[in-house]
Each structure stands twice: as C-alpha cells, then as structure tokens.
Amino acid sequence: MNAPLETAIEEAARLRGCLNDLVVVMAIPELWMGSEPPQIISTSLHVLVGMLHLDFAYVRMIDRDGRSPREFVQVPGQPELTSQASEITEALNRSQGDDYLKWPPNARLTLGGAEFSTAQIRLGLLGEIGVVVVGSQRFDFPSRSERLVLDVAANQVAIGLQQAYLLHEQKRIAGELDKRVAQRTSELASANEELAREVVERRWAEDALRESERASRLIVNTIPGLVAILSPAGEVEVVNPQIVEYCGRSLEELKQWGTSDTVHREDLPRAMLALMQSMASGEPYEFEVRLRRFDGVYRWFQVRGRPLRDTDGRILHWYALHTDIDDLKRAxxxxxxxxxxxxxxxxxxxxxxxxxxxxxxxxxxxxxxxxxxxxxxxxxxxxxxxxxxxxxxxxxxxxxxxxxxxxxxxxxxxxxxxxxxxxxxxxxxxxxxxxxxxxxxxxxxxxxxxITARRLSDEALTKAGSELAQMAKVMSLGVLTASIAHEVNQPLSGIITNASTCLRMLGAEPPNLDGARETARRTIRDGNRASDMISRLRALFSKKGVVAELLDLNEATREVLALSSSQLQRNRVMLRLELANDLPPITGDRIQLQQVVLNLVCNASDAMADVEDRQRLLIVRTERDERDHVRLTVLDVGIGLQPHVAEKLFQAFFTTKSTGMGIGLSLSRSIIESHHGRLWAGSNDGPGATFAFSIPRDQEHAADTTSIEGDS
CATH class of the missing domain: 3.30.450.20 (PAS domain)
Structure with a gap:
C-alpha cells in the first residue's frame, strides 16, 4: 500500500474514532440525571481518562457559596485520589500562577519527577464554574481531535453542573415552600405569591433543561456523519438531517428500513442479526452494510452503535453512527x-x-x-x-x-x-x-x-547440440564408409594392375617403352583420382572454415553422386541424371552444398528401401529457376509425405526414420538459407516425394561465407 493511501486510511480511522468519542461524550449527560456535582465530575473524569488514555485528569470547581474551591483527581485504574489533588494544585500554582483564568491552553508540567503535556479547559463561558486540567506523557498531546473531544466534554460538564445546580435549587426551593406552607398557613396570600414565584423559577429550570437537550440535539445534527438514535428495542426514533439528505426519505420511511430497500438486500439479514444480538446483550455493535442513496446508488457504510444508560444501568437510547467507507472499501x-x-x-x-x-x-x-x-x-x-x-x-x-x-x-x-x-x-x-x-x-x-531451469536447459541444449552435430557427422561418415571404400578401391586396383602391366612391358625383349609410358600415365591418373577423392572427404568432415567460390552445380552434383554410387547400387536404386547444359555458375561453398545434395540423395534412397512393386527410380535434375536462381531437384518413388509430416520435416530432431536423428534436413535448410536460397519438399502426383532447393546464381547475392561453418 502506498503512503497516500495509508495516510487516508489512518485519517479515516482517526476521524471515526473522534466521531465515536464525540457521540459518547454527548451521551454522558444522560447518566447525570439527578446527580450531584461531585458525581458528575467523577463520572466525566473517569470517561475522559479511559477514552483519551490520560495519565491524570484534574478539576478545580469554584463553590458558589464562597467556600474554598473543590478539587478532584482521576488516574487510570484507581478511584479518586484526593491526596494527589493538592500535589497537582501546588504544581499548577507553582508553574502557572494562582489565577487559573490566566493559565495557557497547553503547557508542560513536572509532577512527581515526570514530565506531562497538559491541556487546560475552562468550565463555563468565562470559566466561572472552574477549570479542567488533563495530562499525558505523550509529547504530542493533545491532538486536534483530542482537543475537540475535551472542549465538547467540558461544555457537557458545564451544562451538567448547571443542571445540577438548578435541580439542587429546585429541591431547596421546594423544601422551603413546604416549610412555609406548614408554618405560615395564616399567610396564605403571601405564600401563594411565593409559590407562583417558585413555579416561574421551576419553569425556568425546565426551560434550561430543554435548552440543554436542544444543544445536545444540535451537536448531533452538526456532526459530519449520519447519526441515528434508536429506542432500547432498536426502533429508529431520531435521525439527523444528514441521513435524510443522503437517503432522500423521511423519518417515517426510514423507520421501516428493515422491510424497505434502504439497506441492500444481501446485507439486510446480517445487519438485522447483529442488531438483535446487541439489543439482547446490551453490548455495542459494529457491522458494514450498503445503504441506498437518494439516486439509487448503494455505498458501503460502517455502522457503529453504543448504548446510553442511566445511573441504574438501564439502556435509555442507542446512538448509531454511519460512516461512509465506500471509497476505502473499493481501494x-x-x-x-x-x-x-x-x-x-x-x-x-x-x-x-x-x-x-x-x-x-x-x-x-x-x-x-x-x-x-x-x-x-x-x-x-x-x-x-x-x-x-x-x-x-x-x-x-x-x-x-x-x-x-x-x-x-x-x-x-x-x-x-x-x-x-x-x-x-x-x-x-x-x-x-x-x-x-x-x-x-x-x-x-x-x-x-x-533462472535455474533456463541455465540448465541452455547448458543441456548446448551440450546436446554439440553431441548431435558430431553424431550426425559420424553417422554420415558411417553411411558413406562402404561407398568410400569402393570408390577408393577402384583407383587403387587400377594402380596395382597398371604397375604390374608396366613391369611386364619393361621386362619384355625388347621392352615395350610406348606401352609402359601409357600404362604409367594411367597409373598417375588413378592416383590423382584417389587423392582428389580423399581431399574432398577430408574437407567434408573437417571443422575447417570454408571459402566461397565460383562453382558449377552440375559438377559438384556429379562428385556427390560418384561417392554415393555404391550405396545406390546396394539399395538397387536406378539413378537418372537430368542436368541442364546451360546451367549458369553459382557462388557458394562447394562442401556445404555437396553435403545438402548428399543428404537429399541418401534420404531419397532410404525412402525407397521398402519399395518392391515398382522400380526404385531416383531422378536428380538441375535447371534455371526464376529470379536468376538455379534449382536442384531430387525425386523418388518411395513412400511419399503425409500432409502433417511435411510441415515438420525441417524442424530440428524430427524424423520419420527409426534410426534417424532428425537434424539432416534442418541443417540442410540452414545451409541453403545462408546462401540466400530456400529448401522445400512436396508430394508427387504419383508415388514418392520431391525435395528441391533454389539459390541465386550471381555474385551480388552470394552467401555471406564469413558466418558459415563447415562442421554441419
């Protein structure tokens, strides 16, 4: 959660706590009905200490009869301690002077060796009733919300004390009235007049009580929240204007919230259950519901209810505060x-x-x-x-x-x-x-x-690629072993035969010198033939870098077919060459292109290994292709290609052979693409398949041989 959102949540929580504290403070006067000033002050101090987590709360109350001021002290977890009142009085007089009307609103106070942050609030409009001093060891005490709660609490205490004085005065006047009636029966006229005066005073006291209630109601109406007052049974009695404005409904309509759509129907059972449990137990309730706005939109609210009890512990009212938390909920x-x-x-x-x-x-x-x-x-x-x-x-x-x-x-x-x-x-x-x-x-x-899996797979792939490349080369070498032996054996046999013939001709009488010379030339020709063949094979299977050259594709193809002739003969394959006479030269790597031709020829021969009902015909064709390209095509009459197989032929490691490794065609395509050409395959109209490649003929589009490696 980012900082602005955390601040908003903390501010919302602080505001809800402040509102709840204000509701509790405003409910305190109901507990003072008929109480004496000491009890009012003691109750107020107890509530403030617990609500604001104070270290002490002190009241100096001015006696109206001119006697010395009365002092009260409340500390957490202890009853009133009159012994500490004098210590606080001395500390206050010592640090701030004897006149409490001149005390500052906030000050630091040393008491018992400890430092306290204090707040002073006058009782009465001009402080004529007394002063309240509260202290906390928190350095930032009081906060704005705590100051607001203290001000409201002091106002309520002042109102309560005034009510107590009025009630006390009423009792005193009533007692005097009874005494006068008993003692001065003869003075009925004057007694009646006195009684009328007392009635006026009583009405004045009642008006004062009603004014106090009106002030309390005004506070509820001005709270920036939705407040409702419920009966002990949970029935709505009073709502503030904010609820009426939000819901767009009258008090009578809001009283029927349990059967209307004021509360979202999905939240209604939960709200009703929480309310009934709280009414039965007398414990505060708290739940979240969606309330219908005047425009039909439902928003989330937190509903918190607290009971107001009389001195006997009976619940007089329930005060419920509804706080809009829709934005917070969605956040x-x-x-x-x-x-x-x-x-x-x-x-x-x-x-x-x-x-x-x-x-x-x-x-x-x-x-x-x-x-x-x-x-x-x-x-x-x-x-x-x-x-x-x-x-x-x-x-x-x-x-x-x-x-x-x-x-x-x-x-x-x-x-x-x-x-x-x-x-x-x-x-x-x-x-x-x-x-x-x-x-x-x-x-x-x-x-x-x-990245463990990726590193291990990269290492395994690199190792496997190296091993597969080497295995492919070894396998290709194994396939050609018989052909190589056959092809090399022919010139060697010719050399031996010619050498023997040459010796006989030289040993004849007279020596046949012309015949010996011709035989020696044939011996040299066969030796060069064997040497060229070995050189080509060495280049084909070495890792030496390659050099592009201008070459005749027909000639390179014939050299490959010469190497493959023995294998084709063993497989009973009939080879038909259709090489174009006007084929232009190309620029490329002879060994790599011969490797591609060799791979296509061997694959075609293997594809016809199981053919018995027709002649095993292999056609190798060269021709001009469009866009100044040269094409080589290899056709067989083997098993052909299935459509789903043709799409995967050139993928690495895909093969249809039981002994194949699936890298020959993939490497062949890489070689052709490095020569700026393309390699493709397709099925014949009849049996078999066709493989072909096309590469540019001119020097401008020659392969970039600097990136080509010979160990395919």
Whole structure:
C-alpha cells in the first residue's frame, strides 16, 4: 500500500474514532440525571481518562457559596485520589500562577519527577464554574481531535453542573415552600405569591433543561456523519438531517428500513442479526452494510452503535453512527486484487521482489522470494542471512555489488548462484535500482528471478547440440564408409594392375617403352583420382572454415553422386541424371552444398528401401529457376509425405526414420538459407516425394561465407 493511501486510511480511522468519542461524550449527560456535582465530575473524569488514555485528569470547581474551591483527581485504574489533588494544585500554582483564568491552553508540567503535556479547559463561558486540567506523557498531546473531544466534554460538564445546580435549587426551593406552607398557613396570600414565584423559577429550570437537550440535539445534527438514535428495542426514533439528505426519505420511511430497500438486500439479514444480538446483550455493535442513496446508488457504510444508560444501568437510547467507507472499501478490494495478481505473476515467473535500505541494511522479501531462497516465511531477512545461501565461490561477487551500491548507487544487475540446505544449486538473476524513500533514506527496490531451469536447459541444449552435430557427422561418415571404400578401391586396383602391366612391358625383349609410358600415365591418373577423392572427404568432415567460390552445380552434383554410387547400387536404386547444359555458375561453398545434395540423395534412397512393386527410380535434375536462381531437384518413388509430416520435416530432431536423428534436413535448410536460397519438399502426383532447393546464381547475392561453418 502506498503512503497516500495509508495516510487516508489512518485519517479515516482517526476521524471515526473522534466521531465515536464525540457521540459518547454527548451521551454522558444522560447518566447525570439527578446527580450531584461531585458525581458528575467523577463520572466525566473517569470517561475522559479511559477514552483519551490520560495519565491524570484534574478539576478545580469554584463553590458558589464562597467556600474554598473543590478539587478532584482521576488516574487510570484507581478511584479518586484526593491526596494527589493538592500535589497537582501546588504544581499548577507553582508553574502557572494562582489565577487559573490566566493559565495557557497547553503547557508542560513536572509532577512527581515526570514530565506531562497538559491541556487546560475552562468550565463555563468565562470559566466561572472552574477549570479542567488533563495530562499525558505523550509529547504530542493533545491532538486536534483530542482537543475537540475535551472542549465538547467540558461544555457537557458545564451544562451538567448547571443542571445540577438548578435541580439542587429546585429541591431547596421546594423544601422551603413546604416549610412555609406548614408554618405560615395564616399567610396564605403571601405564600401563594411565593409559590407562583417558585413555579416561574421551576419553569425556568425546565426551560434550561430543554435548552440543554436542544444543544445536545444540535451537536448531533452538526456532526459530519449520519447519526441515528434508536429506542432500547432498536426502533429508529431520531435521525439527523444528514441521513435524510443522503437517503432522500423521511423519518417515517426510514423507520421501516428493515422491510424497505434502504439497506441492500444481501446485507439486510446480517445487519438485522447483529442488531438483535446487541439489543439482547446490551453490548455495542459494529457491522458494514450498503445503504441506498437518494439516486439509487448503494455505498458501503460502517455502522457503529453504543448504548446510553442511566445511573441504574438501564439502556435509555442507542446512538448509531454511519460512516461512509465506500471509497476505502473499493481501494482495499483493488489493493487486494493487485496484490493477488502480483503474487501470482511472481509465482508463475519465479520472480520475487525485495527492498533494501542502504543505511540500515533493513531487508524485506516478497513471498515468492522466501520460496526461492527457501527461508521460513516469518524469519526476518538480513544481509547475513542472505549470505548463508550464496555459493561460497560467489560471495566475493555479492560483497563487491553491495559495496558498489553503497558507494556509487545506480543500477544493480548480476547473476549469482545459491547453495541450498540440501546442497543443490540455484541460479538467480538480480536487478535493482536505488531510489529515495519518502522518509529520506536510500532504498534499493528490485527483483530476483530463479533462472535455474533456463541455465540448465541452455547448458543441456548446448551440450546436446554439440553431441548431435558430431553424431550426425559420424553417422554420415558411417553411411558413406562402404561407398568410400569402393570408390577408393577402384583407383587403387587400377594402380596395382597398371604397375604390374608396366613391369611386364619393361621386362619384355625388347621392352615395350610406348606401352609402359601409357600404362604409367594411367597409373598417375588413378592416383590423382584417389587423392582428389580423399581431399574432398577430408574437407567434408573437417571443422575447417570454408571459402566461397565460383562453382558449377552440375559438377559438384556429379562428385556427390560418384561417392554415393555404391550405396545406390546396394539399395538397387536406378539413378537418372537430368542436368541442364546451360546451367549458369553459382557462388557458394562447394562442401556445404555437396553435403545438402548428399543428404537429399541418401534420404531419397532410404525412402525407397521398402519399395518392391515398382522400380526404385531416383531422378536428380538441375535447371534455371526464376529470379536468376538455379534449382536442384531430387525425386523418388518411395513412400511419399503425409500432409502433417511435411510441415515438420525441417524442424530440428524430427524424423520419420527409426534410426534417424532428425537434424539432416534442418541443417540442410540452414545451409541453403545462408546462401540466400530456400529448401522445400512436396508430394508427387504419383508415388514418392520431391525435395528441391533454389539459390541465386550471381555474385551480388552470394552467401555471406564469413558466418558459415563447415562442421554441419
């Protein structure tokens, strides 16, 4: 939750508490009916001490009969202590003077060796009744809301004391009246006149009481909230204008709230149950409901009810305060939703967030980060605790990053290893950035992602790719072994035969020199043929970088087919060449392009291995293609291609062969694309399939051979 929202929530809570305190304070006069001034003061001090958590409350009341002022003291958890009253009086007179009318509203007071913040409130309009002094050891006492509660409480106490004086005076006058009636029967006329005067005074007292009630009602009506007064049975008796204005309904309509739509129908059963339980137990109630506004819109309200009791403990009224919390409710719901989204997103992405205060090293982890580090959820996090999870070899890196952040600030980004309690290793990526916290401290906010799976998969993929490339080369070499042996064996056999013939011709009488020379030339030709063949094979299977050259695709194709002839013969494949005579030269890597042709020819031969009902025909064709390209096509009459297979043929590791590895066509496509060409496949109209590639013929679109490697 961000700071503005927290402040708003605290302010709302403080305002609700203040309003509740005001309601309680305004309800206190009902407890004073018929009470004497000491009891009024004692009750008021007890309520203020408990409500505002005071350390003491003191009253100096001026006696109307001219006697010495009376003093009262109340401290938490103890009855009235008259012994402390004199100590407070002496402390006040010593620090602020004897005239309480000149005391400041707020002051610091030393009492018993302790320092207190005090607030002084006069009783009566001009302080003619006395003064109230309350104290707390909190330095910021009193707050504005506490001052408001104290002012209202002092006003209520003054009204209560005035009422008590009036009642006392009424009792005194009534007693004197009875005495005069008994003693001065003969003076009936004057007694009647005196009685009339007493009646007027009594009416004046009643008017004063009614004025007090009116003042209390005025306070309720001016409270910035929706207030209702209920009977002991829970029936609505009075509502302030704010409720009428909000609901747009009269008092009589609001009395029927239990059967109307004033309360949302989904919230009504819960509200009724809470109210009935409170009426039965006499305990305060509190619940949240949606109330219908005058325009039909429902808003959330917090409803809090408190009973007003008489001196005998009987409930006279219930005061209910309705506080609009709709904005707060929606903010809390949105905050909860955002937090849930964030937690789920962190869980799915294996990313946790952290906060680190640089000056104090205070660290906080999100829930996902606790899971990544495998810490107990309630365990306080510190840099020392984090270090216990860092791989020993990476501790210097962590120390370097922390020191750099403290000195230079800026962005943090690095990868580090964690060693868990079971000895396993995790890889994490950390990203953080410093910022100024609202309180002025330097704070790093960041995220840590568990990248163990990605690192392990990258390593495994790299290793597998290397192994597969080598295996593919070895497999290709194994397939060609027989052909190589056959092709190399032919020139070697010719060399031996020619050498033997040459010896016989030279040993004849006379020696046949012309024949020997011709035989020697044939021997040299066969030796060069074998040497060229071995050189091409060595380049094909070596890791040496390649060099682009201008080449004849027909010639390169014939060389590949010469190497493959033995395999084709063993598989009983009939080869038909349809090489274009006017084929233009191309620029490319001879060995790589020959590897693609070899792969297509071998695949076509394997596709016809199980064909028995027709001749195993393999057609290799070259021709001009559109856009100044040259095309090579390999057609077979094998098993053909299924539609769903054709889409996956060029994917790495996909194969239809039981012994295949699925990388030949993928590598072939990479080679052709590096030559700015394309490789594709399709089914024939009859049996079999067709594979073809097309590459540009001119030098301008030649392959970028600097990026081509020979170990495909």
């Amino acid at each position: 809390e719901e949105q905050l909860g939703l955002n937090e849930a989204f964030l937690a789920e997103g962190q869980r799915l992405s294996h990313t946790g967030s952290f906060s680190w205060f640089v000056d104090t090293n205070d660290v906080s982890f999100s829930e996902e980060l606790y899971r990544i580090f495998e810490f107990e959820r309630d365990l306080p996090v510190s840099l020392g605790l984090i270090a216990t999870r860092i791989h020993p070899d990476d501790l210097p890196l962590l120390a370097e990053k922390i020191e750099r952040a403290k000195v230079a600030g800026g962005e943090l980004q690095y990868e580090i290893r964690l060693r868990m309690a079971d000895g396993s290793v995790k890889y994490v990526h950390t990203l953080g950035r410093d910022a100024n916290h609202p309180d002025g401290r330097r704070e790093y906010l960041g995220a840590i992602q568990d």
